[in-house]
Every structure is written in structure tokens, then in C-alpha cells.
Amino acid sequence: KDAFLNSPDLQEYAMLQNLLYNKKRLQKYIDRFEGQEINGILITESGILAAAHLAGQGNVRKFLRNGFVFEDGNGTKMTSYLKQFGGYILDL
Numbered sequence: 001k002d003a004f005l006n007s008p009d010l011q012e013y014a015m016l017q018n019l020l021y022n023k024k025r026l027q028k029y030i031d032r033f034e035g036q037e038i039n040g041i042l043i044t045e046s047g048i049l050a051a052a053h054l055a056g057q058g059n060v061r062k063f064l065r066n067g068f069v070f071e072d073g074n075g076t077k078m079t080s081y082l083k084q085f086g087g088y089i090l091d092l
Contacts, residue, residue, distance in 0.1 A: 016092075022052040023092055026060060033064050041079060047086030051078040 004010055023030070026048055033043045041047070043064070052060045055078035059070035063078060070078045 018053065019049055019090075019092060022049055022057055025057050026052060029061060029064050038064065039067060039079070041082050042086055043082065044086040044088070046088035046090050047082040049090070050081040050085030054078050054081045 004014070023045075030045045030048055033048075034045055036043050048060055048064075051063070054072060054076065055063075055070035059068065059078060062068035063070070063082075
């Protein structure tokens with residue numbers, strides 16, 4: 001644990017692997033919904049992946065299919081990640 005916490009390179013690698021995994025699992029949703037507006041939020045690949053980081057893939061799918069909004073234990077809604085981190089160009 002200490003080695004991970006003290007290694008920015010290892011943390012970057014772990015985050016990249018997580019993003020790649022989530023992208024692979026959510027690709028059909030990215031293809032289907034990117035560019036659409038849902039509940040006033042422009043859906044983008046970067047927003048979807050950020051929301052998956054906070055809420056998990058399943059909750060992102062639920063939002064895209066039926067508008068379910070996951071909220072974490074601190075009260076942060078996944079929609080805030082969809083908005084805040086949407087529109088970035090990802091080189092994944």
C-alpha cells in the first residue's frame with residue numbers, strides 16, 4: 001500500500017488501466033449516447049468515464065438508459081462528473 005501511495009507513476013498507471021477497462025465495458029454506450037443531451041447534460045466520452053470512476057459502470061448504464069442518478073456517500077451526484085469532466089479529448 002505504501003509503495004502505491006508513494007509512487008505517482010504507479011498511480012497514473014492504475015488510473016489509465018481503470019479508464020481503459022471502463023471504456024471497453026462502456027464503448028457501446030459511448031457510441032450510442034455521445035453527443036446527445038440527457039437531463040440537460042451533454043453526454044461525452046470523458047464525462048461517461050469520469051462518472052464511471054465515481055459511480056461505477058452499472059450506474060452510468062442506468063443513467064443513460066433511464067435517468068437514474070447515483071449519489072455517493074458524500075452527496076456527490078454522478079451528473080456533476082458528467083458535466084464537470086465532459087468535453088475533454090481523450091487519447092485512450
